[in-house]
Amino acid sequence: MTKDPYHHGDLAAALVGAALEEVRQVGAEKVSLRGVAATLKVSPSAAYHYFPDKDALLGATGGAVFELFGQRMQEAFESISGDGRQAVEGRLSALAMAYINFARDEPHLFRLAFGAYCVTPIGDKFMDLSEAGLAGTLLIRALDDLQRLGVIAPEARQHGEVLCWSAVHGMATLILEGHISELAVPALLDAIRFALAMDGKVA
Amino acid sequence: MTKDPYHHGDLAAALVGAALEEVRQVGAEKVSLRGVAATLKVSPSAAYHYFPDKDALLGATGGAVFELFGQRMQEAFESISGDGRQAVEGRLSALAMAYINFARDEPHLFRLAFGAYCVTPIGDKFMDLSEAGLAGTLLIRALDDLQRLGVIAPEARQHGEVLCWSAVHGMATLILEGHISELAVPALLDAIRFALAMDGKVA
DNA sequence: TGTACATCAGTGAACGCGCGTTCACTGATGTAC
DNA sequence: TGTACATCAGTGAACGCGCGTTCACTGATGTAC
Numbered sequence: 001m002t003k004d005p006y007h008h009g010d011l012a013a014a015l016v017g018a019a020l021e022e023v024r025q026v027g028a029e030k031v032s033l034r035g036v037a038a039t040l041k042v043s044p045s046a047a048y049h050y051f052p053d054k055d056a057l058l059g060a061t062g063g064a065v066f067e068l069f070g071q072r073m074q075e076a077f078e079s080i081s082g083d084g085r086q087a088v089e090g091r092l093s094a095l096a097m098a099y100i101n102f103a104r105d106e107p108h109l110f111r112l113a114f115g116a117y118c119v120t121p122i123g124d125k126f127m128d129l130s131e132a133g134l135a136g137t138l139l140i141r142a143l144d145d146l147q148r149l150g151v152i153a154p155e156a157r158q159h160g161e162v163l164c165w166s167a168v169h170g171m172a173t174l175i176l177e178g179h180i181s182e183l184a185v186p187a188l189l190d191a192i193r194f195a196l197a198m199d200g201k202v203a
Numbered sequence: 204m205t206k207d208p209y210h211h212g213d214l215a216a217a218l219v220g221a222a223l224e225e226v227r228q229v230g231a232e233k234v235s236l237r238g239v240a241a242t243l244k245v246s247p248s249a250a251y252h253y254f255p256d257k258d259a260l261l262g263a264t265g266g267a268v269f270e271l272f273g274q275r276m277q278e279a280f281e282s283i284s285g286d287g288r289q290a291v292e293g294r295l296s297a298l299a300m301a302y303i304n305f306a307r308d309e310p311h312l313f314r315l316a317f318g319a320y321c322v323t324p325i326g327d328k329f330m331d332l333s334e335a336g337l338a339g340t341l342l343i344r345a346l347d348d349l350q351r352l353g354v355i356a357p358e359a360r361q362h363g364e365v366l367c368w369s370a371v372h373g374m375a376t377l378i379l380e381g382h383i384s385e386l387a388v389p390a391l392l393d394a395i396r397f398a399l400a401m402d403g404k405v406a
Numbered sequence: 407t408g409t410a411c412a413t414c415a416g417t418g419a420a421c422g423c424g425c426g427t428t429c430a431c432t433g434a435t436g437t438a439c
Numbered sequence: 440t441g442t443a444c445a446t447c448a449g450t451g452a453a454c455g456c457g458c459g460t461t462c463a464c465t466g467a468t469g470t471a472c
Contacts, residue, residue: 007434007448029232032425043450045428054426114380116314132382159394162374162387167366170373177317179335184365191362191369195398210415210467235458246417248461257459 012050014040019061020068020109027108028058028115058112065113070134072102077138088145089198093189095138096168100185103172110176114169132165139164146196156196163195215253217243222264223271223312230311231261231318261315268316273337275305280341291348292401296392298341299371303388306375313379317372335368342367349399359399366398 008014018039022031033054037044051057076098080090103110139161147157171188174180211217221242225234236257240247254260279301283293306313342364350360374391377383 011448033427034425044426045451046449048427049448111319114376114382116380155397159390159397162390163370163394163398165383166373166377166391167370168373169377170369170371170375171365172373173317173376174369174372177319179317180368187362187365188369191366191398194358194362195366195394214415236460237458247459248418249416251460252415 008040008042011040011042011046015047015050015057016060016064019057020064023058023061023065023108023112024106025108028061028112031058033057062112062115065109066133068109069102069113072098073135073138077142083145083149085149085151088142088149089151089193092139092142092146092164092192095135095142096164096189096192097185099135099168100172100175103176104182107176110172114173136165146198151198152196156198160196164192167192167195211243211245214243214245214249218250218253218260219263219267222260223267226261226264226268226311226315227309228311231264231315234261236260265315265318268312269336271312272305272316275301276338276341280345286348286352288352288354291345291352292354292396295342295345295349295367295395298338298345299367299392299395300388302338302371303375303378306379307385310379313375317376339368349401354401355399359401363399367395370395370398 015036019031019036022036022039033047034044036057037047047057051060073095076094077091080087080094082088143152143157143160143164146152146160147154152160167188171180171185175182175185218239222234222239225239225242236250237247239260240250250260254263276298279297280294283290283297285291346355346360346363346367349355349363350357355363370391374383374388378385378388
C-alpha cells in the first residue's frame with residue numbers, strides 16, 4: 001500500500017529505516033542526513049520535521065539497531081528447545097555465537113548500537129542486565145536454567161552475568177576490529193564453560 | 204633545544220604528537236589535519252611531506268597510542284614486585300585494572316587504538332598474544348607465573364589468555380560506552396579469579 | 407674562507423566539495439458548516 | 440454534496456562552513472670546490 005509521493009506514510013520511521021541501511025553499508029561516520037533523505041527521494045529539510053538534528057536521527061537509528069540485535073538474540077535463544085541439560089547449555093552457546101556473529105556480519109550496525117551514539121544512562125544498580133535490553137534478559141534466563149538444572153553452582157551463577165557478558169562482548173569487538181581471529185571463538189566458549197565449572201569440576 | 208620556526212626538528216613526530224593530543228581531547232572523528240597543523244603553527248600542506256593523507260597520520264597516531272597503552276600496562280605490571288603468590292595474583296589484577304582504567308581515563312585514545320583505524324593484519328596463529336603488543340606479553344607472563352606457582356591448574360592456564368583478554372577488553376569497552384557501571388569491575392575481577400579456579404577449587 | 411648550487415622543508419593561496427541547517431514557501435488533507 | 444479554511448507535510452533555494460588536498464613557490468641548509 002505505497003502512498004503517493006507527496007505525503008509519506010510515516011517519514012520518521014522511513015528515515016530511521018533508510019539511515020539504518022546506510023549505516024549498515026558504509027558506517028555511521030559516513031552517513032549524511034542529506035544522503036538518507038535522498039534515498040527516500042525526499043528533501044533534506046523534511047527530516048527536520050521529525051528530528052531536531054542529525055544526531056537525533058542517528059540516535060534513533062541506534063535504538064532501532066539495538067532492537068534488531070535483540071531480535072537476533074531471541075531467535076538464537078529460541079532456536080533450541082527443550083529443558084534438558086544439553087538444550088540449556090546449547091542455549092547459552094547459541095546466545096554467545098549470535099552475539100559474536102552479529103558483530104562480525106554487521107560491523108557497522110554493531111558499532112552504532114554499542115558505540116558512543118547510544119549512551120543509555122545507567123541506573124543505580126551497578127549491573128542490571130534486564131535494563132540492557134532483550135539480550136540481557138535472555139542471558140539471565142539461560143544462566144538461571146543452568147543453575148536450576150544443577151549444571152552450574154550458585155557461586156558460578158553469581159559470576160555468570162558479568163563474566164559472560166564481558167567476555168562475549170570483548171571477543172565480539174576484538175574480532176570486529178581485527179585484533180583477534182574468529183578461530184578463537186571456540187576457545188572462548190570452552191573457556192566460559194570451564195569458567196562456569198560446567199565440566200563437572202563442581203559435583 | 205627548540206629549533207627556529209622554519210625548519211622543524213622532526214615534523215613527522217611532532218604531527219603525530221599533536222594529533223594524539225587532539226584525539227585525546229576531542230576524539231579521532233573530530234580531528235582535522237588542518238587543526239593539527241595549526242597547533243604546530245605549520246601550514247596544512249606541510250603534513251603531506253610526511254604522510255600521504257589524513258588517514259595515514261591518524262594511523263600513525265593510533266600506533267603511538269598503542270605504544271602508550273603498552274607502557275601503562277608495563278608500569279602496572281612492574282608496580283608489584285615479588286614472586287610470591289600474592290604478588291603474582293596482584294600482577295594479574297593490576298593489569299586488568301590498568302587496562303580498564305586506560306579506557307575510562309582516555310576514552311578517545313582507547314577507541315583510536317582499538318578501533319577500526321589500527322587494523323593489524325592477523326597472522327596464521329589464531330591467537331598469538333605476543334603479537335598483540337606489550338600488553339599481550341605481560342598477560343602471558345602473569346599467567347605463566349600463576350601456573351608455575353601452582354595457583355592455577357594447566358587447564359585453567361590454557362583458557363586464561365582468551366578469557367582474560369576478552370573479559371577485560373569487554374568490560375573496558377562496556378564501561379567506556381556507558382553500558383555498564385564501573386562498579387562492576389570488582390565483580391569481574393572476582394569472576395576471573397573464580398574462572399581460573401584461583402579460589403582453591405583446584406587442589 | 408667564500409661562493410654556487412642542489413636539495414630539503416616549509417609556505418600560502420586556491421580548488422572543489424559535501425555537509426548541516428534555515429527559511430519562506432506551497433501542495434495536500436481533512437474537517438466544519 | 441459542496442465549499443472555505445486551518446493544519447499538516449513536504450519543497451527547494453540558499454547560507455556559511457570547514458575540510459582534504461593540490462600546486463607552484465620560496466626560504467633555509469649543507470656540501471663541493
